[in-house]
Amino acid sequence: MSEPVLMVDVRNVRKTFRIGFFRKRVEAVRGVSFSVEKGEIYGLLGPNGAGKTTTLKTMMGLISADGGSIQLLGKDASSHRSRENIGYLPEHAYFHEYLTPVELLDFYGKLYGMSQKSIRDKQSALLEKVGLTDAAKRPLKKFSKGMLQRVGLAQALLADPELLILDEPMSGLDPIGRKFVADLIVELNRSGKTILFSSHILSDVERLCSRVAILRKGEKVAEGRLEDLLKHDDGTEETLESLFVRKAMEETPAN
Ligand SMILES: Nc1ncnc2c1ncn2[C@@H]1O[C@H](COP(=O)(O)OP(=O)(O)OP(=O)(O)O)[C@@H](O)[C@H]1O
Numbered sequence: 001m002s003e004p005v006l007m008v009d010v011r012n013v014r015k016t017f018r019i020g021f022f023r024k025r026v027e028a029v030r031g032v033s034f035s036v037e038k039g040e041i042y043g044l045l046g047p048n049g050a051g052k053t054t055t056l057k058t059m060m061g062l063i064s065a066d067g068g069s070i071q072l073l074g075k076d077a078s079s080h081r082s083r084e085n086i087g088y089l090p091e092h093a094y095f096h097e098y099l100t101p102v103e104l105l106d107f108y109g110k111l112y113g114m115s116q117k118s119i120r121d122k123q124s125a126l127l128e129k130v131g132l133t134d135a136a137k138r139p140l141k142k143f144s145k146g147m148l149q150r151v152g153l154a155q156a157l158l159a160d161p162e163l164l165i166l167d168e169p170m171s172g173l174d175p176i177g178r179k180f181v182a183d184l185i186v187e188l189n190r191s192g193k194t195i196l197f198s199s200h201i202l203s204d205v206e207r208l209c210s211r212v213a214i215l216r217k218g219e220k221v222a223e224g225r226l227e228d229l230l231k232h233d234d235g236t237e238e239t240l241e242s243l244f245v246r247k248a249m250e251e252t253p254a255n
């Protein structure tokens with residue numbers, strides 16, 4: 001069998017923040033390693049403050065890691081070329097509220113170095129894909145949370161990237177919005193895209209992901225194929241929720 005192609009290879013990444021007047025240390029990520037193969041849907045799980053967003057931001061070069069190495073699509077993440085083929089949905093997207101989705105996609109398209117023609121060609125299909133055709137020319141300040149999440153997804157998909165990194169794509173959405181995003185993730189994956197996403201919505205993770213990693217206090221405490229993690233050698237089975245709670249409360253990391 002040929003070696004799997006690694007789209008993401010994160011090794012021993014560390015990040016410590018210093019906060020406040022006394023420069024108190026917050027060890028947000030403490031030696032996290034994981035890799036995502038081409039064609040996978042990979043879930044990054046962990047309780048609030050576990051280090052998921054920090055890990056994803058270091059991968060996107062939005063904050064610098066203190067140590068470790070990150071390869072994206074076979075290139076070192078310190079080179080901006082490694083991110084050419086990646087779409088990123090931040091946890092909190094701050095879009096200019098007076099822009100419409102059409103204007104926002106124009107703006108990001110130019111930022112991605114796309115020609116006006118290719119932006120125009122993609123725009124309407126993309127807005128249709130995320131269900132925003134009717135609101136295409138409405139300013140974002142009139143958008144609901146779910147609609148903004150859809151704009152964020154359209155932005156992440158604009159340059160037709162091979163790898164999507166989505167930080168809580170279903171957060172704050174109603175059940176219909178969640179199903180919409182989950183179905184979109186499946187469709188994108190079927191069309192060949194590799195997807196790494198963080199989430200707290202374990203039912204969606206269970207439905208979508210082939211493999212997951214669970215972080216706790218900046219360390220990886222579990223990783224593997226969902227079916228392997230949830231089925232034990234003695235024949236018993238566990239739900240993802242039970243595994244999550246157990247691992248999130250465990251003391252010793254299994255890195
Ligand atoms: N810019 C920052 N300055 C200082 N501390 C930070 C900063 N960003 C994150 N942290 C700290 O790093 C730790 C990890 O935060 P992070 O946002 O990565 O967690 P998370 O797993 O994404 O949590 P959530 O599920 O709530 O989104 C937390 O203790 C957080 O307070």
Ligand SMILES: [Mg+2]
Nearest residue numbers: 052053054091
């Ligand atoms: Mg987060």
